[in-house]
Every structure is written in C-alpha cells, then in structure tokens.
Amino acid sequence: METAYIEVRNLTKTYSAKNGNVEALKSVSLSVLKNDIFGVIGLSGAGKSTLVRCLNLLERPDSGEVFIGGQNLLTLGREQLRLRRQKIGMIFQHFNLLEQQNVLANVCFPMEIRGVPVRQRKEKAMELLKKVGLEDKAGAYPSQLSGGQKQRVAIARVLANEPDILLCDEATSALDPETTKTILDLLKSIHDTMGITMVIITHEMRVIQEICTKVAVLDQGTVQECGSVTKIFNHPKSKAAKRLLLIRDTEEMADVG
Amino acid sequence: MWDKTMIIMLLEGIRDTFYMTLASTFFGYVIGLPMGIVLTLTDKGGIAPNRTVYRMLDIVINITRSVPFLILLILVMPLTKLIVGKSYGSAATIVPLTLAAAPLIGRMVESSLKEVGQGVIEAAVSMGARTRTIVFKVLIGEARTSLLVGVTIVLGTVLGYSAMAGVVGGGGLGDIAIRYGYYRYDTGVMLVTLVFIVAIVQLMQGAGMFAAKKLDHRNKE
Numbered sequence: 001m002e003t004a005y006i007e008v009r010n011l012t013k014t015y016s017a018k019n020g021n022v023e024a025l026k027s028v029s030l031s032v033l034k035n036d037i038f039g040v041i042g043l044s045g046a047g048k049s050t051l052v053r054c055l056n057l058l059e060r061p062d063s064g065e066v067f068i069g070g071q072n073l074l075t076l077g078r079e080q081l082r083l084r085r086q087k088i089g090m091i092f093q094h095f096n097l098l099e100q101q102n103v104l105a106n107v108c109f110p111m112e113i114r115g116v117p118v119r120q121r122k123e124k125a126m127e128l129l130k131k132v133g134l135e136d137k138a139g140a141y142p143s144q145l146s147g148g149q150k151q152r153v154a155i156a157r158v159l160a161n162e163p164d165i166l167l168c169d170e171a172t173s174a175l176d177p178e179t180t181k182t183i184l185d186l187l188k189s190i191h192d193t194m195g196i197t198m199v200i201i202t203h204e205m206r207v208i209q210e211i212c213t214k215v216a217v218l219d220q221g222t223v224q225e226c227g228s229v230t231k232i233f234n235h236p237k238s239k240a241a242k243r244l245l246l247i248r249d250t251e252e253m254a255d256v257g
Numbered sequence: 258m259w260d261k262t263m264i265i266m267l268l269e270g271i272r273d274t275f276y277m278t279l280a281s282t283f284f285g286y287v288i289g290l291p292m293g294i295v296l297t298l299t300d301k302g303g304i305a306p307n308r309t310v311y312r313m314l315d316i317v318i319n320i321t322r323s324v325p326f327l328i329l330l331i332l333v334m335p336l337t338k339l340i341v342g343k344s345y346g347s348a349a350t351i352v353p354l355t356l357a358a359a360p361l362i363g364r365m366v367e368s369s370l371k372e373v374g375q376g377v378i379e380a381a382v383s384m385g386a387r388t389r390t391i392v393f394k395v396l397i398g399e400a401r402t403s404l405l406v407g408v409t410i411v412l413g414t415v416l417g418y419s420a421m422a423g424v425v426g427g428g429g430l431g432d433i434a435i436r437y438g439y440y441r442y443d444t445g446v447m448l449v450t451l452v453f454i455v456a457i458v459q460l461m462q463g464a465g466m467f468a469a470k471k472l473d474h475r476n477k478e
Contacts, residue, residue, distance in 0.1 A: 056383055086385035096380035099475045100399050109394070110384045141474040161384065 004031030004067070005197050006038075006055060006165065011064035013050050024050040025061065026221040032214075037191055037198045039212035039229070041244060044203060047221040052167050052201045056088045057081060068165065086114060089163035089196075093170035095150040097142040103129065103153050104138040110160045128156040132186060148179035155186060159194070166190075168200045172207060184210045205248035209233065217241045263446070266433065271453055273347040274429035277419045278457075281351050282412055285358030292318065292359065293366020294392055300371075304378065304391060318360040326357050326418045330425060347428030350419060358415050365411065369403035370396045402473040409465030413458050420454060430454050 013025040024047040032038040042048045053059035054066055057073055066073045068088065076084060097106050107125035116124070129135045132152040142150055151171060158166060168187070172180040188211050191198055200212060208215050208229060216226040219240035225232055236242045296314055299307040324332070330353040334344045337352040373396050381395045397404065420431025430450045438447025 058379055058383060082385045082387065084385070085383060088383070090380070090383040092376060092380065094374075094376050096374070096376040098377060098395065098399060100401060100473070102474070109381075112394075113381075113384055113386045113390055143475050167383075 003033075003070075005034040005036075005069060006030075006032040006199065007065075007067040008051075008054065009065045009067075011051070011054055011061045011066070013047075013054065013059065013061045023221050025054070025064075027064070028218075028221070028223055030216055030223065030226065032197060032199060034197055035191075035195055036214055037188075037200060037212045039200045039202065039208040039215040040218055041202055041205065041208055041215060042218035042240070043244070045220075046218040046240075048201045048203075048218050049169055051218065052090075052169050052199060055165075055167055055199060056085055056090060058090075086110070086161050087163050088165045088167065089158035089161065090167040090169065091151065091154045091158055091171045093173045095142070095147075095154045095174075097150060097153055097157075099142050101141075102138070103134065103140050103142070103145070106142070106153055107156045107160055110157060114161060124160060125156070128159050129153075131159070131190075132156045146179075147175050148183060151175065151179075151183050152186065155183075155190070159190065162194075163196060166196045166198045168198065168202075170201055170203070173202065173204070177206075180204075180207070181210070187211060205233075205244050206251075209248075217244065267430075267449065267453070270428075270430040270433045270450065271457070274416065274419060274431070274454070274457060277347045277350050277354060277422075277427075277429055278412060278416045278461075281354035281358055281415050281419070282408070284351065284355040285362045285411065285415070286408075288355070288359035289362025290366055292363030293370060294396070296363060296367040297370040297396065298388070298392070300367075302375070304382065304388065314363070318363050321356070321360040322364070326353070326421055327424065329353050329357055330422055330427075345426035345428075350422040350427040350429070353422070354415055354418055357418055358411060361414065362407070362411055365407040366404065369400045369407055372403055373399045402469045402475075405465055405469035405472065409462055409469070412461045412465065416454065416458055416461070430457075 007030070009029050011025050011028045012023070015022045015024055028047070028051060040048045040051060050059055054061050057066070068084070073081065073084065098109065101109070104122065104125055107128055108121045111121040111124065126135060126138065129138055132155055134149060134152050134156065137145065137149065142153070145153065172183050175183060184207065187198065190196060200207065202208065212229050214227065215229050215232055217224045217232065217238055217240050219238070224238035224240040225236070232241055233245070236245055292314060296311060297303055298305045299311040333353050333356060337344050337349050340352055341349045343349055377399060378391060378395055381391050419427065419429055420434065423429065423431030423433070423435040426432060430453055434447045434450040437443040
C-alpha cells in the first residue's frame, strides 16, 4: 500500500462560543496520497474549513496529529513550522491579496519572505503570471481585477514558493460557475504539470466532480464517508452525501430551467 | 504696532510652532508606533496574543490619555528640566508634547492596524512569513492610508497642545497669542496668530490627506 502524504489522526477542535461550545471537529482521521486531488465536502458548519486550516496549523487542533510527508507538524518548533509552511501553499475564498501592492509585487511577496534576490523574484513572478494568463496585468492593482483574475493572482502567488501541497479553502465559492470552471481547469493543469498534492475544500458537488480524485464527506465534525469520487457519486451511503447530491441535482435542474 | 520686531516675533513664532509640532509628533511616533504594533499583535485575535502585555499597555495608555495636557505639562517639568536643561521655551515644550502624543498615537496606530483584514494576515502566515515581515509589509503596508490620516490628526492635536503650552511660556504662536491677547489685551495680535495657527493646521491637513489619497490603491478605477 502507498503511504499517505498528508495524514491526520483523531483531530478534535472545539470552539467556545457564547451559547455553549461548538465541536468543529470530532476525531477526524484522513489520509491523502501523494499527487491526489482530495476533496473535502460538507455544508457550512460541517467543520471543513477548520480541518483544512489544521493542515498548516493556522488553527491548532485540541488533540490529534497532523503528518505531512511523515513529519508531525505539531511537534515542530516555531521556526521549523514557519519554514515548512513555505512549502504548503494555500488559496482562499476571498483571495487575500495585498490591496496596496500591484499584481507583480503580490506574486513576489512569498519569494521576498524566502529572501530570493529581487531580479530573480521578478523574473519568476512574470513567468508565473504568464502561466495563469495575466502577464499583461503585472502593474495593475487588485481593485482593478475581477474575482477570477484575483484568484489567478493568488494562484500565481502560491506557486512562487514551489509548494508540494496546495490547500484550497472554498477557492471558487466567491466566483460564478463559468469562472469557477476556468479556475478549476487551471488548478487541474497545475496539478498535472507540477505534481502538487491538493486538498480542496468546498460545499459544491460540482467542484468535486470536476477535479477531485477522492473525496471525504464531512458532516457535523465527522467524516461520514470517504473514497473515490465515482464510488461516492454513484453509491452514496451516508445521509450527508445523499443530501449533497440532492442539492447538486436541484441546482442543475434550476440551471436547465 | 506692526513694526519690524513684531513681524520677526510672529515669524519666529511660526517657526517654533512648526518645530515643536513636527519634533513632538516625530518623537511621539518613536514611542507610539511600537506601542500600537504591540497592542495589535498581543490582542486576542492578533498573531501573538498575550493578555498580560496587552492589558499592561492598555492601562498605561488609558491613564496617560486621561491626564489633561496642561496638568501633564506641569507634572513633567522636573523631567523636562533634566532632559532640556530648562522648563520653558519651545525645546522644553517638546518633552510634555511627546509624552501626550505617544499614547494617543499608540491608540491611533492600533486602530489603523486593526483595519487590516484577518485574511491577508493569515495568507502571510500561511506563506511562512516572519512576524517582522507581517508587521511592516502587511500591517503597516496595507494600513498606510489610515496611518497617514492618523498622522494628520495627531499633528493637528499636537499643534493645539503646543498653543496651550503658551500659558507657561512654551514658545511658538500660542505663547504669543496668550502674552499679547490675554496679558496685554492686544486682540489684534492674538487674531493674527490665530489666523496663522488655523492656516498651519489647514496646510498639514491638506498635505496629509493628499498623501493618503495618493498612496491608496484600494479603489483605483
């Protein structure tokens, strides 16, 4: 059997809120193989964002373990974690670009963090902008771009550090269906050419369908079902998976109508 | 009344007012900017939450902010004497002005930096940025418009305080206004100084807002 590249064991995370505690994750275990495009799907509040944020420790779990390439992230010191994070890319629903910097500077930013010399930074950034089809926007500011273009900049930025893992936290949720499709195509081609292991968090079945090889269905902080996309789409066992498929079908019907 | 000495006095007053305001604001930022940064980082939800540090700074700022400037001015006179050598004149006024400006600046910087979206900060953390990089590039870089507006407000406030220092011979336009207008009932001179004070505030305000707008790329068309 292949060994897992990303492995989480028994993750739990509880938030204390005003009206009692919220258990975002209840003993979640998952393994993602190298080169997988692994989807995590669930309705809002299912705990999927918390889960992905635990993979680079933006969020620290209350208990459990997070292994990346055999290394337990939770045992790393501050500085080691900081360096490891440079190779774990993340893109976000709201893009999170530096609004006061132009596109080129945004793509250069991760390389600046790593201390890459300015000339090399710019060369590489232009190369990446070409890859995402935005070489003519290098001097533009994020406020001048559309949502899809902003996400492309974020993708160019995340590739600047040549990550071995890419985490996508609802990366297409702020985009319209057509733009979503182009962004997913871009991610797919990046996966195929650069061999990056991807974890994709979404609430939309069509995102999973479009791009993922495996999927885990998350509901109320636990994994309901996990396996190949075709298997779960054709023979959903859990209530949560059935419900998500139903939502997709209704949406498709609405699209047709 | 409008002889040469009077004109020279007014010009010197303008110079001293600029000198006091700019120097105190500068030293105020030397103390207040780090305070604002530490407040932002250590508050809950910041990137290095630390309740003790936050509370301590918070209390220090609240206390110093509640001391009326005129009282602070008199209170710190021994310190002023120690640093400057005398307790009157424009150089001496810089000491209490700086002490009054610093906590105000700390608060203004804190509120500016907290306007920066959590998302961008998180993105930088996820890229493995050092705290130093996050502070300078993300927090200060992204909040620069708001920080500049803050500088403009601080300049206006400090200039107002500097005029108050005129009561104890603080130098500058305020000093002239109080000596002539209050002690000698010379309303003419007082009004002239007032016009200058208003003009200086307007000038600083205009320059600050212009720079802030120029440096803002968030709503470019």
